[in-house]
Amino acid sequence: MGKPVIWITRQLSDATLDRAQRDYEVIWDPADEPGSAEDIIAMSARVDGMIPCHSEHFSAEVVAQLDPRLKIIANHSVGVDHCELPSLKARGIVVTNTPGVLSDATAELALMLMLGAARHAVAGDRLVRSGQWQSWSPAMLVGKQVSGARLGIIGMGGVGRAFARKARGLDMEIHYHNRRRLTAEEEAGATYHADLDALLAVSDFLSLHCPATPETIGLMNAVRLAQMPKGCVIVNTARGSLVDEAALLDALSSGHVGAAGLDCFVTEPGGNPAFAGHDNVMMMPHVGSATVATRDAMGFKALDNLDHFFRGETPPDQL
Ligand SMILES: NC(=O)C1=CN([C@@H]2O[C@H](COP(=O)(O)OP(=O)(O)OC[C@H]3O[C@@H](n4cnc5c(N)ncnc54)[C@H](O)[C@@H]3O)[C@@H](O)[C@H]2O)C=CC1
Numbered sequence: 001m002g003k004p005v006i007w008i009t010r011q012l013s014d015a016t017l018d019r020a021q022r023d024y025e026v027i028w029d030p031a032d033e034p035g036s037a038e039d040i041i042a043m044s045a046r047v048d049g050m051i052p053c054h055s056e057h058f059s060a061e062v063v064a065q066l067d068p069r070l071k072i073i074a075n076h077s078v079g080v081d082h083c084e085l086p087s088l089k090a091r092g093i094v095v096t097n098t099p100g101v102l103s104d105a106t107a108e109l110a111l112m113l114m115l116g117a118a119r120h121a122v123a124g125d126r127l128v129r130s131g132q133w134q135s136w137s138p139a140m141l142v143g144k145q146v147s148g149a150r151l152g153i154i155g156m157g158g159v160g161r162a163f164a165r166k167a168r169g170l171d172m173e174i175h176y177h178n179r180r181r182l183t184a185e186e187e188a189g190a191t192y193h194a195d196l197d198a199l200l201a202v203s204d205f206l207s208l209h210c211p212a213t214p215e216t217i218g219l220m221n222a223v224r225l226a227q228m229p230k231g232c233v234i235v236n237t238a239r240g241s242l243v244d245e246a247a248l249l250d251a252l253s254s255g256h257v258g259a260a261g262l263d264c265f266v267t268e269p270g271g272n273p274a275f276a277g278h279d280n281v282m283m284m285p286h287v288g289s290a291t292v293a294t295r296d297a298m299g300f301k302a303l304d305n306l307d308h309f310f311r312g313e314t315p316p317d318q319l
C-alpha cells in the first residue's frame with residue numbers, strides 16, 4: 001500500500017514539512033493562502049488526512065460536503081473553534097489538536113501584552129521612533145505597576161497555568177476561574193473563584209485563556225467589564241469572540257479599562273481598526289504560538305497524531 005495522502009494547508013515549519021514529505025504523500029502550496037470552503041471540500045476527495053490551521057473553517061455546511069475519503073483532521077492548533085466538532089464526529093472524521101506544546105510561547109506573548117499595555121509600550125515606542133521625544137518629564141507615560149498586583153485568569157489549562165507561573169515571577173497575586181478547581185499542587189497558592197463575578201471584582205489585570213465555545217463567546221461584555229476595578233488591564237490571547245469589542249472600546253474611552261493587550265480579534269485577519277485610536281492598546285496579529293521551537297513542536301504533534309491514526313491506533317490528542 002502506498003503512503004497516505006495528506007493536505008497541509010499552510011506554510012508550516014521546514015522541519016515539519018521535511019518530516020511530512022518523508023512519511024506521507026503531501027499536497028502543499030507554498031503560496032500560504034488560507035483554504036476556502038471550496039478548497040477544503042475539493043481536497044477532501046484527494047486526501048486521507050489534513051493538517052489545517054485555525055484559518056481553515058470546517059463549518060457544519062462544509063462538513064456535510066466532505067468526501068468520505070477524508071478520515072482525519074490533525075489540527076495545527078490547540079483551539080478548535082474553527083471545527084464544528086459534533087458534525088465531524090457524526091461523519092466519523094477523527095479530529096486532533098496540539099495541546100501543551102504552545103503553552104509557554106502563548107503565555108510569553110500574554111506577558112508581553114500585559115506589560116506593554118500597562119507601561120504604554122506602543123506610545124513610548126512611537127514617541128522615540130518619531131523623533132518627537134524632546135524632554136523628559138516625571139509625568140510622561142506613567143503606567144500601572146504590575147509587580148504585586150492582582151491577576152485574574154479565566155481558563156486555567158495549559159496556557160493559563162503557564163501564564164500564572166510566569167506572573168508569579170512578577171510577584172503577582174494569582175486568582176482564577178476555571179471549569180474545575182485545580183489540585184492544591186496545580187494551584188500553587190492561586191485563589192480559585194467558582195463565581196466569575198467574584199474573580200472580576202478583584203482583577204486589576206485580567207487574562208483570558210479559555211476556548212471559544214457557545215458558553216464563552218461574548219463573555220467579557222459591558223456588564224462584566226463594569227464589575228472590574230477602575231483602571232484594570234485586559235489581556236486576550238485566547239479568541240477575539242470572547243470579548244464584546246464595542247463594550248471594550250467604550251470602557252477604554254471612559255477610562256474604566258485602563259489598557260488592553262490583544263492578540264485576538266473578532267475579525268481576523270484585519271482586527272478592529274477602532275482599537276488603533278487608543279494608544280493604551282497594544283496589539284499583535286494572532287501570533288501567540290509563533291516561536292521557532294513551538295512551530296516545530298506543533299507540526300510534530302500534528303504529525304504524531306497522523307502517524308498513530310494511520311498505524312490503526314488512537315491518536316494521543318484525539319478530541
Ligand atoms: N493566540 C494564540 O496564538 C493562541 C491561542 N490559544 C487559545 O487559548 C485557548 C486555551 O488554550 P489551552 O490553555 O492550551 O487550552 P486548554 O484546553 O488546556 O485550557 C482551557 C481551559 O479553559 C477552561 N474553560 C473552558 N471553558 C471555560 C469556561 N466557560 N469558563 C472558565 N474556564 C473554562 C478549561 O477548563 C481549561 O482549563 C485555546 O482554546 C485557543 O483558543 C491557544 C494557543 C495559542
Ligand SMILES: O=C(O)C(=O)CO
Binds near residue numbers: 077078080288289
Ligand atoms: O493554537 C491555537 O489555538 C492558535 O490560536 C494558534 O496557535
